[in-house]
Amino acid sequence: MHPVLKLVVQRIALGLLLLLAVSAVIFLGVEALPGDTAQAILGQSATPVALENLRAEMGLDRPPLERYLSWLGGVLTGDLGTALSNKADIAQSISTRLGNTLFLAAAAAVIAVPLAILLGLVAARYVGGWPDKLISGVTLTTISLPEFVAAYFVIFLLTQVFPIFQPVSMVLPGMGFWGKLQAIALPVIVLVMVVLAHMMRMTRAAILNVMQSAYVETAELKGLSPMQVVWRHALPNAVAPVVSVVMLNLAYLVVGVVVVEVVFSYNALGKYLVDHVTKRDLPVVQAVGLIFAAVYIFLNVAADIIAIVANPRLRHPK
C-alpha cells in the first residue's frame, strides 16, 4: 500500500475511534447529571410512583450500557430520539438548523480564509513595515473585541448610521440564495472579524519561519521578485501549520458561534442547543453535543490528511 494511503486510512480510523470515545463521554456526562429525563419531565414535585412508571415507559430503568448501545444504534441509523419539550423528532429539528449553521459558517469561511492567508502573505512580505503593522493592528483589535460588542457595533454602524442591512438575520424557508446571503451579511461580518486574526497571524508566522530557510535565499539569489519568492517557494512549505489553524477556526465557526446566533436571532444549531439546555432537554443536548464533536473531529482529521498529502517526502517516497 502507498504510505500516504496507509497514513490517511490510519487517520480516518483514529478519527472514528475518537468519535466513538466522545459519544461515550457525552453519554456518561449526561448520565452523571443529577436527576434524569423522567425527573426533568415531571419536575421536582413528582411522586416516586409516577417517576417509576415514566422510567419504565421510557426504558430508563434499563442498565446504562444497554441504553448507551441503543442510543448509539439509533444515532447510526439516523434516529436521534425525540425532544422532551415538544415531542419533536430531534433529527428533523436538527437538519434544518444544521443547514443554517453550515450556511453561515461557509459564508464566513469563504471570505475569511482567503482574506486571512492573503493578509498573512502581505504582512510577511513587508515584515516590520507599515503594511505589516497595519494588518496586525487591525486584526488584533477585531479579535480583542468580545463577539457581542463587535456584533452590536456592527449593527449600530450598518443599520443605524448607514442603514444598509436588517438587524435581525431571519432565514425563512422560501427565501432565495441571495436573499439568505443578504440576511446573514451582518453575522458574517462579525464572524470574519473574529476568526481573521488567528489565521492571519499563523500564516505570517509560518511564512516567516520558512523565509529563514536556505532555499528561500536561493530563490532571492535567482532574482525572483519578493512576492514570487513568498508565493512559489515559501507558501507551499507552510501549508501544514496554516491548514491546521484554518481548520480549528472552521470548527469554531460551526460550533462556537452561539453568541452571534443569539444576538442576530439566527435560528441555527448553537441557539437550538442553548434553548434546550435551559429546558433540561437531555436527549437534544446529547444529540447536538455529538454532532459538534463529529464536526470538530472531521475538520481536524481533514487538516491532518491535507498536511500528509502536502508533504512531498510522504507523497513521493525514495
Add this chain to the structure above:
Amino acid sequence: MADALLSFKNLKIEATAYPPGERPRHVVLVDGVTVSVQKGKVLGLIGESGAGKSTIGLSAMAFGRGGVRLTGGEIVLNGRDIRTADAGALRSLRGRDVTYVAQSAAASFNPAKKLMEQVIETSVSHGVMTKAEAEARAVSLFRQLSLPNPETIGERYPHQVSGGQLQRVMTAMALCPKPDLVIFDEPTTALDVTTQIDVLAAIKRAIHETGVAALYITHDLAVVAQVADDILVLRHGKMVEYSSTDQIINAPREPYTQALVSVRSIDHAEKAPAPPVLSVQNVTARYKGTSFDVLKNVNVDVAPGQTLAIVGESGSGKSTLARAITGLLPPSAGRIQFAGRTLSADLSGRSKDDLRELQMIYQMADVAMNPRQTVGTIIGRPLEFYFGLTGEAKRLRIQELLDQIEMGAGFADRYPAELSGGQKQRVCIARALAAKPKLIICDEVTSALDPLVADGILKLLLDLQAHENVAYLFITHDLATVRAIADKIAVMFKGQVVRYGQKTDVLSPPFDDYTDLLLSSVPEMELGWLEKVIQTRKMESAGN
C-alpha cells in the same frame, strides 16, 4: 585587466553585531579588497570561517545576508557598478548574469518542488529561453555533470536524490541560464571525501566546457588548488596574499599562507598494542522497525591511553557503532566488554560508573551545550552528579579543568554564545574530562572547525591523553585527522569493518579497493592531482 568580467575595488562590507548582554556593535567584515576575475577564469577565495569569503562571494550579486551592508568601494560587473544599482536591476542580474551554488544543496532546494522546475526557473523567468529549450539544456547539463538518468532525474524531488547528486543538480541550476559568472560557495565541503572528488571533477569539467567564469570559495586549499587559476587568501576580512595558484601552493610568501599550506603537521607515533579497555565483540545492530543491519558483526578493541580511529563515509555505520557502545541502540547480537566487565546492552541497565567512565564529545559543540548555562555550570554538572562536589571544591576543580583545556578561569562565567567554535569544543572536552572517564567517544569533533583551529583541538586531545591515560574512540571521515591522532584504525564500509589494525599497517599497501579509494580521495596540495586520481582509482564511491 581590460576585459575583467568582475572587479572589486577597495571593497568594504559592514554589519551590526548583537553580542549577548552587550550593546549592538558595528563590525567591519571585509575591508580593502581589490581583486578581479577575467572572463572564463576561476578565482579561488580561501580563508577560515569569518574571513569574509562568502560575504565577498555574495557581494558579487550585491546581496548581503541578514544585516550585512556593502558600504564602500566598487563592484564592477560587465563595466557597471552594481553596488549602486536599484532593486529591479539587481533582480535581472541575479540568476541570469551571476548565479550561486550553495554549500548545502540539500537545504537550498525547495523540498516541495521537482528538481527540473527549480533548475529551469530563472532561465524561463528572466526570459533567457523558452521552457522547452531550458529543459533540453538542463538535461544536457545533467549529462555533462555525470548524473545518473539525466532524462528523468529532473522529475524527482530533492529528498529523492543523494547529497552528491543534489550538489551537481545545483551546479546545473547555476549553469542553466548561461551566466557570465558562477559563485561556488563551499560546494563540496558537506560531502564525503569519496563523493567530493566526483563532484569536484564534474564541476571542473562543466566550468571548462561552458567557459563560464567562477568564484570558488572554500576553506580547503587542496580543493581550490584543483580548480582555480588564481587564489586570494583572506583573513579577518583583509587580503593576505593574491597570486596564481601555482605561486600560492608551491611558493607562498606570507606566513599565514605558509601555515595553511603546511597544515596537519602533527606527528604522532603509534603506541604498541596492549590489552583493551573496550572490546566490541561480534556486534550486529539494526534500527527499530527496519530489517536492515546497520552494523554487521563488528569486532574492534581499544587499549587504555590509546586511540582507535573509525573511518568511513556517511552511512557506513560509524556513528551507529558509537550509539551501540553507549547503549543508545542495543545491539541485536554480540557484546561489549568495558574495563573488565560486560556492559548491559541497554542504557537503562548500566550503573552510574558505567556511565561516568564512558563519555562522549560531539561534532556540533554549540548544540551539545545548554545556551542558557554558563561554562562553569556546564563543566560543574558532572562534578556534582558523579562526585558530589559542591562549593569551593567544585570551583577549584572547574578552574583546574579550564586550565587543562588552555582557557582561563575567567571563562567560567561566560555563556556558550560568547565563545568561538574552537573554544566551545574545548568546553565540551572539559565536560567529558570532568567525569574522569576511561574512554571518550569523539564523534567528528573537528569536522565543523577550521583547519588551524582543528589542529589545536587535536593537539589538546593528544596532550590530555598523555596526561590522563584516557582512551579515545575517534570517529571521523577525515584521513588527515586519522594520521595525526590514531594508534589503531578501523575502516568501515556499509556497516562492516573492511580493514582493521595498527595505524602503520592499515595505511601501508597493499590496500583493499575501498581503503584505496578512501586514501586516494583525500585532496592533496598538488596541481593536477584531481585528474591523476580520477584516472587511476579502482572503484567509485558508494554515495555517488
